[in-house]
Amino acid sequence: MATVDSVIDKYELVVGMEVHAQVLTRSKMFCSCATDYAGAPPNTRVCPVCLGLPGPLPVINRQAVEATILTGLALNATVAETAVFARKNYTYPDLPKGYQISQFEFPQCEHGWLEIEQDDGSSRRIGIRRVHLEEDTGRTVHEGSYSYVDLNRAGVPLMEIVSEAHIHSPEDAYRYLTKLRTILRYLGVNSGDMEKGALRCEPNISVRTLEQKNRGEYGAKVEVKNLNSFRAVRSAIDYEMKRQIETLEAGGTVEQVNMGWDEQNQRTVLQRSKEDSHDYRYFPEPDLPPVHVNQAWVEALREQLPELPDAKQARYVDDWQVRRTDAAILIDEGLVADFFEGAVAAYGMEEGKPQRLANWLTGEFFRLLYADGEGQDLRQIAETRVAPAQVAALLQLADDKVINQNTAKKVLEIMYATGEDPAAIVEREGLAMVSDTSVIDEAIDAILAANQDELTRYRGGEEKLFGFFMGQVMRATKGKADPAAARQRLQERLDE
Amino acid sequence: MNLYELTIQEALDGMDRGDFTAVELTADLLGRIGAVEREIQSFLTVTGELALAQAARADARRRQGDASPLLGIPLGIKDVLSTRDVETTCGSKILKGYVPPYTATSVKKLEAAGMVMLGKTNTDEFAMGSSTENSAYHTTRNPWNLERVPGGSSGGSAAAVAAGEALGALGTDTGGSVRQPASFCGVVGLKPSYGRVSRYGLVAYGSSLDQIGTLTKDVRDAALLLNVIAGHDPRDSTSLPDATPDYRTALTGDVRGLRVGVPAEYFIDGIEPDVEQAVREAIAQLAHLGAEIIPVSLPNTDKAVPVYYMIATAEAGANLARFDGIRFGYSAGADRLMDNYRQTRGEGFGPEVKRRIMLGTYVLSAGYYDAYYGKAQQVRTLMKQDFEDVFSRVDVIACPVSPTTAFKIGEKSDDPMAMYLADVFTLSLNLAGMCGISVPCGLDAAGLPIGLQLIGPHLGEEVILRTAHAYEQSTNFGLSVGGLAAASRRHVAG
Numbered sequence: 003m004a005t006v007d008s009v010i011d012k013y014e015l016v017v018g019m020e021v022h023a024q025v026l027t028r029s030k031m032f033c034s035c036a037t038d039y040a041g042a043p044p045n046t047r048v049c050p051v052c053l054g055l056p057g058p059l060p061v062i063n064r065q066a067v068e069a070t071i072l073t074g075l076a077l078n079a080t081v082a083e084t085a086v087f088a089r090k091n092y093t094y095p096d097l098p099k100g101y102q103i104s105q106f107e108f109p110q111c112e113h114g115w116l117e118i119e120q121d122d123g124s125s126r127r128i129g130i131r132r133v134h135l136e137e138d139t140g141r142t143v144h145e146g147s148y149s150y151v152d153l154n155r156a157g158v159p160l161m162e163i164v165s166e167a168h169i170h171s172p173e174d175a176y177r178y179l180t181k182l183r184t185i186l187r188y189l190g191v192n193s194g195d196m197e198k199g200a201l202r203c204e205p206n207i208s209v210r211t212l213e214q215k216n217r218g219e220y221g222a223k224v225e226v227k228n229l230n231s232f233r234a235v236r237s238a239i240d241y242e243m244k245r246q247i248e249t250l251e252a253g254g255t256v257e258q259v260n261m262g263w264d265e266q267n268q269r270t271v272l273q274r275s276k277e278d279s280h281d282y283r284y285f286p287e288p289d290l291p292p293v294h295v296n297q298a299w300v301e302a303l304r305e306q307l308p309e310l311p312d313a314k315q316a317r318y319v320d321d322w323q324v325r326r327t328d329a330a331i332l333i334d335e336g337l338v339a340d341f342f343e344g345a346v347a348a349y350g351m352e353e354g355k356p357q358r359l360a361n362w363l364t365g366e367f368f369r370l371l372y373a374d375g376e377g378q379d380l381r382q383i384a385e386t387r388v389a390p391a392q393v394a395a396l397l398q399l400a401d402d403k404v405i406n407q408n409t410a411k412k413v414l415e416i417m418y419a420t421g422e423d424p425a426a427i428v429e430r431e432g433l434a435m436v437s438d439t440s441v442i443d444e445a446i447d448a449i450l451a452a453n454q455d456e457l458t459r460y461r462g463g464e465e466k467l468f469g470f471f472m473g474q475v476m477r478a479t480k481g482k483a484d485p486a487a488a489r490q491r492l493q494e495r496l497d498e
Numbered sequence: 499m500n501l502y503e504l505t506i507q508e509a510l511d512g513m514d515r516g517d518f519t520a521v522e523l524t525a526d527l528l529g530r531i532g533a534v535e536r537e538i539q540s541f542l543t544v545t546g547e548l549a550l551a552q553a554a555r556a557d558a559r560r561r562q563g564d565a566s567p568l569l570g571i572p573l574g575i576k577d578v579l580s581t582r583d584v585e586t587t588c589g590s591k592i593l594k595g596y597v598p599p600y601t602a603t604s605v606k607k608l609e610a611a612g613m614v615m616l617g618k619t620n621t622d623e624f625a626m627g628s629s630t631e632n633s634a635y636h637t638t639r640n641p642w643n644l645e646r647v648p649g650g651s652s653g654g655s656a657a658a659v660a661a662g663e664a665l666g667a668l669g670t671d672t673g674g675s676v677r678q679p680a681s682f683c684g685v686v687g688l689k690p691s692y693g694r695v696s697r698y699g700l701v702a703y704g705s706s707l708d709q710i711g712t713l714t715k716d717v718r719d720a721a722l723l724l725n726v727i728a729g730h731d732p733r734d735s736t737s738l739p740d741a742t743p744d745y746r747t748a749l750t751g752d753v754r755g756l757r758v759g760v761p762a763e764y765f766i767d768g769i770e771p772d773v774e775q776a777v778r779e780a781i782a783q784l785a786h787l788g789a790e791i792i793p794v795s796l797p798n799t800d801k802a803v804p805v806y807y808m809i810a811t812a813e814a815g816a817n818l819a820r821f822d823g824i825r826f827g828y829s830a831g832a833d834r835l836m837d838n839y840r841q842t843r844g845e846g847f848g849p850e851v852k853r854r855i856m857l858g859t860y861v862l863s864a865g866y867y868d869a870y871y872g873k874a875q876q877v878r879t880l881m882k883q884d885f886e887d888v889f890s891r892v893d894v895i896a897c898p899v900s901p902t903t904a905f906k907i908g909e910k911s912d913d914p915m916a917m918y919l920a921d922v923f924t925l926s927l928n929l930a931g932m933c934g935i936s937v938p939c940g941l942d943a944a945g946l947p948i949g950l951q952l953i954g955p956h957l958g959e960e961v962i963l964r965t966a967h968a969y970e971q972s973t974n975f976g977l978s979v980g981g982l983a984a985a986s987r988r989h990v991a992g
Contacts, residue, residue: 050580050600054820056593056701057580057602059734089816091862095835100819149835151824283862285871288706288813290735 006244009251013209015243016220017169018131019178022202023192024138025069025159031137032060032103032157039154040198044143052157054098059289062087066159067110067293069191070135071303073161074111076185076310077130081300085110085135087287092280095151096140104136104162106284110293116185117312118177123326128178129166136160161191167206167220172239179203179232180334184311188336196231203235207242209250221246222258226270229263238263242270314339322346322356331364337384338363344390349397358397366411367393370418387421388414396424403484409433435484442491445478446471450495460496471496501526502662506571506719509665513560513570520560520570524553524614527572531616531663539638540648540658542577543585544617552614559612567726569612574658574667577618578625579605579710580699588701589621589633589651592846596827602699603734604668604710604727611726616664620654623848624818625670625703627651628678628920631911632850639907640682642946646904649679655713656683666714666723672704673806674899674924676711677936681899681949684938686966688712688720691956692931693738695724696731702817704810705736707928717937717967721745724959740957748960749967754788756965759892763799764923769901772942777898780939780950780969784896787972789965794888794895798881802925803918805881807854808861808874809929815858821846853914882930885955894965895953898923899936903946923951933959937966939973 030037033051050058067085074081088106114130140156142149163182169175183201186192193200208221224246226238246256261270309317311333318329332342342363346356367388368380375382396417400410405428416427428434449471450457460467475488501523504512512518528546535541549572556570575581578588580598587593601609609615622632630638630653638653640646641661648657652669656679659667669676671689680687689711697708712723728742760781765774785791823829823842830841847855861870888895900920910917927934932953939950950969954962 050598053825055580055598055600055826056586056588056596056820057598057699058600059698059736061733061735091816091819093819093822093839095822095824098820098825100822101816281864283816283859283864283867285812285816285862285867288704288736289702 006247006251010244010247013211013243013247013250014215015170015172015239016167016208016210017175017239018167018206018223019165019169019175020204020206020225021163021165021179021182022204023161023163023186024200025066025135025161025191026193027063027065027069027159029063029065030157031063031066031135031159033058035157037158039158042154044150044152045154047154048156052098053153054100054156060103060287062290062293063159066135067295068303069159069189070110070133070161071295071300072189072307073163073186073191074114074133075300075304075307076189077111077114077116077133077163079111079114079130079133081111081295082108083295084108085293085295087135087290087293088284089287090136091283094139094142095149096142096153096156098140098153098156102137102139103287103290105134107286108292109134110295116178116181118174118181119330126174128168128174131164131166133161133163136162167208169205172236172243175205175239176232176236179235181311183232184334184336188308188310203229203232205229205235205239207239207246208256209243209246211250221250222256224256224259224261224270226261226263227273230265234263234265237268238270241268245270308336311336311339318356318360322351323353324356324360328357328360328364332360335380335383337381341383341390345394347394348391349394355397359393362393362397362414366414367418370415374418386418388417389421392417392421392423399424399428403435404428405433405435406481406483406485408481409435433482435482439487439491442475442479442483442488443495445475445483446492446495449474449478457496468492468496500530500662502530502665504665505715506568506665506722509571510567510569520553520556520614521550523570524549524572524616527616527662527664530661534641534661534663537639537644538641538657538661538663539636540619540654540661540663541574541617542587542589542620542633542635542654545584545615546617548584549614549616552609556612556614564612566610566612567722568608570614571612571665572614572616573608574616574619574655574664575605575608576625576652576655576667576669577621578670578701578703579618579668580701581605581615581618584615584618586618586701587635588625589623589630589635590846590848590851591634591828592821592823592842593827594634598699600699603696603731605699607727607729608668608723616658619652619658619664619667619669622651622653622675623851624701624814625651625672625675625708626814626850626854628674628917629905629907629910630654631907632848634848637907640904640946642684643904643944645906646946647682647907649682649900649904651675651679652687652711652713653679653682656680656685656687659683659685659713659715666712666719668723668727669711669713670700670703671709671711671924671928672707672810673928674921676713677899677924677934677949677951678921680713680936681938681951682904682947684941684947684949686712686714686717686720686938686970687936687949688714688724688959688963689927689934690724690728690959691738691933691954692928693736694742694933694957694959695727696729696734696737698731698733698737702813704813704928705817706813707806707810709928717935717963717970718746718749720935721749721963721967724963728959738957743960745959745963748964750964751968751971752788753784753965753968756784756789756894756961757792757892758784758789758965759792759794759888759895761794761796761799761888761895761897763796764897766901768919769898770903770942773898773901773903773948776940776942776948777896777950780973781896783972784965784969787968792892794892796881796884796888796895796926798877798884799922799926801877802881802929803922805874805877806921806925806929807857807918808870809878811854811858812862812871813858815855815862818847818851818855850914878929881926885927885930885932885953889955889958893954894958894961896965897951897953899949899951900924903942903944903948927953931956933957933962935962935966937970939969
């Protein structure tokens, strides 16, 4: 698509994002069936309501409504005084009632926004059109020429978060989704697990010329479905943008269609054309009263809002002088942030300390986490054997020059494996740093005696050999020498 | 006197006195069913063994001093109410063989109160109809005249009570389906206010209109049954949290000073003279008892039929979407999914159901919603305001139930519009959520029963029961239980 790159500046990419997030509740949206269907045998988390048998009635799950309001508040949205469930009518084997109960005309929350950070550190605001509540469908499993329906998932609460068409680059789409997922996890309303289908993203992608933009016009939208990772979303948007521009440049027109993402071949494929589009015949669900939300309820929920990622990041930067990029990494997962804050509490927030902790966490500790277990899931930080205070204690040992940096890394590895206190490890393994100059002098004497040739060359002006002598000293002291003390003594002796 | 001729109250008294047991009573009812059911055909399923077992349990409970309000009372249950382990067809082929795994709340409450379930009564398919002629299984006949319909859609329940095949029955009323068959069969039919009785387990037709009601031989029995089935149900979000009174205490026999509204719009051309005369005489009787008669107006009454048929069918279209031949009931067994949907629904639903699904789909479709469904909801609001306005000036409204008495089987079945228009007096209060009762007020020249409709405000069950009871106590139409049973015997025998 080399030709596209030359004309890409003539166009603006316009993306709106629809995100479906399963709400973390114990029971389903409209019945008391459990939501723990993952791994359960098919059709074992079902009852007359979610099976769509004749006669039963739905009852609204209050917890799901509260999770949706919390999400709306976290996304700076207006909470509707009255939300109304409607019936969305369509026929599919995994939709047992023949309609999905979903908020339509009157969603739970509207008119919000979230901020994403650009490369230059500035932030951009992406509008949130609405946050509404609905029920998930069951799943259809295809095997050979048969299809099987599993209704365990049918009726699980689902939040739909619809952005405004404010996204203009694949990278911003990625940032938007990352930020949104972080917020949902902070709120504890969604697991964020895309691979398990708990979070699903459907971008609506169009391009328009700058002339169209000036006239306030938009291009035809293409909706892309079954994207299984944020990376796939970014790739799909990039692909679609280029495909649409290429089509337009070739004199063609972009059709308003639904596409699927072919991960293997990294391309979009046609799923359904506009002619097949449904008339959902929405009408208010007569079995459910409107959801009235008074101010007191909203305020009570606002009280429950945790510190959100943006505020947390600002606090790390402003109060603790943590570098912005490190702060961004630390706040991404709430559990990592919790760990960091626990360690800071134990370690102290004096100048430089939180940043030193940040370095250790995002460096050595993350390396251990990534190497551990199955995925690269930083949330397992909460399940490691190491407590935040132990990391603080480790850094304190280094600060107090009981151990040096290299030893500290070694100790952390042992802590990660065993959960022991760092002081106990240092004690047992005899890793305490040597700052006794007599011990260091003894080592230096021996090294200088054994390396007369190098000593002569050094003194003849070959100063880069300093590193060689330093290495010999550290080796002789088994890495325990206080590097500053060793450097000073070595310098003195070499310069004699 | 045969046991099956008793009212529920009389049967309770008899069992309390030890005159007979629930098993004897049930056996008598089953005997009556055996004698007349071939001609009346009130039931779709008779659960004889279950009934006798329940009766035996009721007798044991009574011996242990249990004083549950319906201990040992044999009742019929309209087949649109879900009953665990008992086939529930809604009068439709598409549910043939469907045995639900759960029981409707209203039926559960009756069971807890000691009911003996005799069986499931016939209904127009999915309660869509006014004659039971839309039942996929058979047409129930009016015990007063076997060539006539019993009314509908709760025609099976009304006929069963009128013919002495059950001491009482549950029906459902979406646009008159309890009151109209009660009127046609000369029994008492009560439609409570929307939200008074849980709809959980009622296979929905028009969800915002459906309400479970009772068919009984007299008003006292209606109060007895309502006492048991009324009340909030956490499984039905549209059921009302309001406390339920003991409705029997409303039966004072006194209507002095009661303000009775008579709406001009309910005495229109097309009403049979015998019906109008009987209803006017009944109103005069209320005046004679000390009530004050006040002319009132319900100006949007003429819009009830179109508004009803847009709202009810829109809801029905969605409610019936779940009948796809996959999880329960009839399946055509076609090889391909789409073919199976089409064939299952094409073969499983009858013509009236299909007509209403099409109508409901149409009024909700893109581009038509505002003009039809949306507009209908606005008019519905006006109709509700009309009632509220009238009820600020009167306590109860008196009017006919139906413009005619029971019509002949087949007479209207080819003319759906004529059938729809006959519901004009009963639809409005479903749209407004009000309560109503049909109480016998005479016979026409052909000896067919006529019903007086008393409409009360939302949650005004006490005032309509009180009025109906006072009226019933003061009249002597030969519609007492004995006379009724005699009438049905006569006609069945003939």
